[in-house]
Amino acid sequence: MNSAPCLLRIKNVKALTLCLRAIAPTAALFRSPHARSPFMHSCSVQHSLRSLHGTGALLKIQPIDKDYGGKSGHEGDRDKSLVTHDELFERVARMSRTKATFNRVLDAFVKQDVRRRGHVEFIYAALKKMPEFGVERDIAVYNKLLDIFPKEVFVPRNFIQRMYNHYPRQQECGLEVLEQMENHGLMPNVETKVLLVQIFGVKSHPVRKYQRLMYWFPRFKNLNPYPVPHQLSQDPIELARFSLSRIAADLDAKVTVYQLPYTDVIESGEEVSQPYIVGIQSPDQRSLLAQHCTNRPVFVEGPFPLWLRKTCIYYYVLRADPLPPEEKVEEPFDPDRSFFYPLQLDLDLERDMGDDDSFDVDEVEEGPVFAMCMVGRGDQATLGQWISALQETNPVLGRTATLFRLESGPRELQSAAEPEPAPETEAEPGPTEEEEPLRSHGAKQ
Template sequence: MRCARSLVRIQSLRALTAAAGGTVQPAATRKAPHARSLIAHEPCGQALRSLHTACVLLKNRPVATDYQEKSEREGEAAKSLVTYDDLFERAALEAKTKATFNQVLDVFIKRDIRRRGHVEFIYAALRKMPEFGVERDLEVYNKLLDVFPKEIFVPRNYIQRMFNHYPRQQECGVQVLEQMENYGIMPNVQTKVLLVQIFGEKSHPVRKYQRLLYWFPRFKHANPFPVPHQLPQDPVDLARFSLSRIANDLDARVTVYQLPYTDVCETGEEVTQPYVVGIQSPDQRHLLAKHNPSRPVFVEGPFPLWLRKTCVYYYVLRADPLPPEEKVEEPVDPERCFYYPLQLELDLERDLGDDDSFDVDEVDEGPVFAMCMAGRGDQATLAKWISGLQETNPILGRTATVFRLESGVRELQSAAEPEPEARPGEEEEELQSRGVKQ
C-alpha cells in the first residue's frame, strides 16, 4: 500500500509540472529528493528509479555552455602555443646559446609535474633549435625527449599496440628523430632508453630509432667529397678548400698570389688589397704550353659554388675549342697503363635487336687552363693572377688575354632599364676597354 501511495504522489507531481510549466519546476526539483527518499526507504519487492528530476535538471541547463567551454579550451590552447614561443623569445634576449636553450627546457619541466602541453612545447623547441645553434647537439635532443611523461604512453596489451596507442605523441617523437636524421645526428643508447620508457619497445619512435642505426653507418662515408659542417672562416683557407674541391686532381697545386692587406698611400688614404688564390694541375700546364699564341685566351666569371649555406665565386682561364681542321688525334700508348688499357679495339657480335643509332649531343667546350678565387672581381685584381701565372706559363706573355667579366654580386643590373643601341664602331672600342693584353 505504501508503494502504491508513493507512485500516486509521483504521478501527481508530474501532472502539476506539466500543467504549471516553468513556474512549478523549482518546486518539483525541491520535492523530487523527498519523493526519492520515500521510495528508497519504503520496503517493496522491486526497486524504483526516479529519472524525472534528472530530466528537469538537464532541461534547466543552458545549451550554449558546451560551445562556450569548447571555445575557452581552444583559446587556452592558442595561448599555450604563444606562451611556448615567448619562452624562447625571452631567453633569446639574453643570448642564443645552448645554456639558455637548456634553461627554457628546465623551466618547462619544473613548471608542471604532469607536463601538460608537452607536444606543443616540443614542436616549438624543434623550430627554435637552429636559432640557438643546437640543431646538431645530441645531448639537447635527448633532453628534449626527456620532456615527455614516462610510462604513460606505453601500450598495455596487443590491442592498444595494434591501434597506435597515443598517435599524437608518437608522431611528435618521430618528428624529433626525423630532425636528427636531417642534420645527420646518430642517436645513442640514452636515446633508446628514453624512447622505451616513453612509448614502449614496439612503438613507431623505437622502430624509427632502429632504422637510423641500420642505415646511418652504411651511408656515413658514401660521399667521396664530403663537406665539413664548419667551414673555414678565413677567406684564403676557404678559397683553398673550394678550389681543391673543384679541381678534383691530387696533383693540382694551389698558389696564393696575394694575401689581403691594407696599404697607406702618401696622401694618407688606406687602400685595401684583396686576396688572389689560384690552382693549376700539371695537365693544364701541359695544355697551355701547346696552345697557339695567335689565339687569345679568356678570363671568364664569376661562377657560383655552394658549400652548404655559403656561396663562393671563382674565375677560369680558358680558350675556344679548336676548329675541326686543326684537331690532331694523338695515338694512345698501349704501354702507358698495363692493367687498365686506355684503348680497346674489339669486334663484338651484335644481335639484330641491338640498336646503336641513338643520338648524343656532344658539346665541345674549350680547354680550361687554370682557376682562381679573388676578393674582388675587377680586371685589375685578376690581372695580378695572370701575371703570377706567367712565372710557370711563359706562353701567356706572348698570348692575348681577354677579360669577359660579368656583373658581380654587388653590381646588380635592373631589368627595367633599357639597353642602349649599339653603334657600328662601339664593339671594337668595348674590346679595347676590356683590356686585351699583348
C-alpha cells in the same frame, strides 16, 4: 537463491535516498508560518514532485554562463597558458640565440605545468627554431626534447594497442625528432634509446626508427671519399685552399697563394685594402697551356658558385675555346700508360637485326681549362694581377691576348628597390659593338 530480492531492495533504498534528497529543500517551507495555507501546501508538493522527476537531469545538465565578457580567474590562467610557443622562443631570441637560452626555454616549459599539457605543439615549435639557435647538431638538446614527453603514459599495455598504433600523435612527434636528427647526420646514443623505451615502449615506431638509424648510420658514415667538415674554416685563405683542391680533378695540382690580404697607406694618407688571390694549376694544365697557339686568345670567366654545406663561394677559370675540327690532331694511345684499366677498347660486337642505331647524340665540346683561382674582390684589376703572377710559370701568357668575360657578381647586383638611372638626353651616338666585345670588359696583351 535470494540474490534477486536483495538487489531489488537495494534499488528501492537508493530510489528512496534520491527522493529524500530532492524533498529536503522543501522541508523548510513546512516549518515556516506561511506554509500552513493549503495553497502553499499544494505548491510545495508539486515543486517537490517536479524536483523528484528532474533530479537526474539536474545532476547532468549544468547551467551555461552566456556572459562571455566576464571570465573567472581559472579561465584567465588558461588563456595565459595558451600563448603560442613561437612567441616564447621569439622573446628569448631578443636577448641572444645560444644553446643556453634554448635550454632555458625548455626548462621553463617543464616547470610551468606538471602534466606538461601541449608538449607536442611545444616540441614541434622547438624543432623549427633549433637552426636559429645553432643547436640542430647537438645530441644533448635532442635528448632534452625527448625528455619533455611524459614517461610511461604512451606505452601500450597489450598487443591490440601495439597493433593499432597506440597514441599516434605522440609517436609521430617522436618520429619527427628522430628524422630531424637523421637529416643533420646526427647519430643517437644510449640515452636516446632509454628515453624512447620509457616514453613509447619497446615495440613502438620511434624505437624501430632508432634501431634503423643505429644499423645504417655506421655503414654510411665513411662512405664519402671526399668529406666536407661540418665546421668550415673562417679564414678565407684556408677556405679557398680547400675549395680549389676539391674542384681540381688532378691530385698533382698545386695551390699557390699569390697575394695575402693587406691594407696599404698611399701618399695622400688614404688606406687602400688589397684582396687575397689564391690559384691552382696542375702540371698537365701547365703543359697544355704551353702548347696553346698565341694567335688565339684565352679568356678569364666567372664568377661560378660553389656550395660547401651552407657557405657559397665563387671561383674564376682561365680557359680557351675548343680547337676547330680541321686543327685537331689525334694522338695515339699509350697502352702502358695505365695498368689498372685500358684507355681504349677496340671491340667488334655483332649486332642483332632488331638493333636501332638511328638515335642522335649531341656532343658539346668545351675548351681546355688552364687554371682556376679565388679572389677577395672579383674585378678586372685583381684578376689581372692573377694573370701577371701566372706569367712567371707560364711565359706563353705574355704573348697571348687575355679577354675578361666577367659577369656581375653577387655584391654588384642592384636591388629592385633602387631607382634606375635616368637616360642622358644629349648623348652622342657611339659606335655599335658586336656581341663578342659586349661580353669582354677588356684585353691584356
